[in-house]
Amino acid sequence: IARVVEELEETAEYRARRNAIIAFNRDSRYIRKGIALTPVKFGISFTMTAFNQAGALVHIYQDGSIHLNHGGTEMGQGLYTKVAQVLADSFQVDISRVKITATTTAKVPNTSATAASSGSDLNGMAAYDAARQIKERLVAFAAEKWDVAPSEVVFLPNRVRVGETEIAFPDFIKQAYFARVQLSAAGFYKTPKIHWDRKAGRGTPFYYFAYGAACTEVSIDTLTGEYLIDRTDILHDVGRSLNPAIDLGQVEGAFVQGMGWLTTEELWWDDKGRLRTHAPSTYKIPLASDRPKIFNVRLAEWSENTEATIGRSKAVGEPPFMLAISVLEALSMAVASVADYRVCPRLDAPATPERVLMAVERMKRV
DSSP states (O other): HHHHHHOOOOOOOOTHHHHHHHHHHHSSSSSEEEEEEEEEEEESSSSSSOOOEEEEEEEOOOTTTTTESSSOOOOOSSHHHHHHHHHHHHTOGGGGGEEEOOOHHHTTTTTOOTTOOOOOHHHHHHHHHHHHHHHHHHHHHHHHHHOOOOEEEEEEEEEEETTTEEEEHHHHHHHHHHTOOEEEEEEEEEEOSSSEEETTTTEEEOSSEEEEEEEEEEETTTTTTTTEEEEEEEEOOOOOOSSSHHHHHHHHHHHHHHHHHTTTTTOOOTSOBBBBBSTTTSOOOOGGGSSOSEEEEEEEETTSSSOGGGBBOOOOOOOGGGGGGHHOOOHHHHHHHHGTSSSOOOOOSOOHHHHHHHHHHHTTOO
């Protein structure tokens, strides 16, 4: 976390911009600015230990195509793509060879919820385990058939090298089929090293931690409470990313969702206890136009998970959601400038324009 924060502080020019904002606020009558840099440390695993398990079913057919089914649910987060990549990488084939069918307990039973940002960790490792079993059988078959050492059987892009001979992957699989090699496996994975006693509040609930930091600059109108998010810089740790394009999208989306949580998504009940913010017409989620005007998002490319996760990657779904705390803290600084930063303002979340205005008015009375 220290390296993430220090690197972001430098690339976002946090110190210089903070000094410039303080100078701006000193001379600005109505518009005030704020800036904040906030870190995130997020534990990854279900705290219900039993949920930290997953299965996968992998078949290879005579034509070299690969069928994959696992216990994870695809909801737009790119899980299917990542787990397919795991298989494609294991067998060194194009990802187009991997066909994924819909998650069903008829194929992979007792699935855990796709939650806690653990979908790729659990299902990716289960698929990897299935691929490992099949590969071990294929290596043993090739070593016996061509009379070579197992170390001389190497999977190369879309082909297999056996000693001095190279065979196209589909041809190699067909020969294995005719030699009656089992080309199917059920993989399984359970997260190691974790245990948690809920009653005692003791144990190791998380396998590892994901880290990140965000630096956000805002401008508020002290007459109306309206505000703009001028710029956000993010540096987030996803270990060795399985798919940087997907992970960047997850960080960007989580941050904007977190912005909504802390600024616009207000729950309101009437005097009869009925929830009135119950639909998109009343519950105000962020729009595309609400995103920071300047939005710089980077992954910590130097990071590598110290634990043996799939590809040494880290979970990415939920941790960057918390990066939006920088928005609330930047708004708080802008409000505090009204009273020359003498007191920390009370700014409740979600920090709607009404609440920002009320906080400004309280600051004027300090």
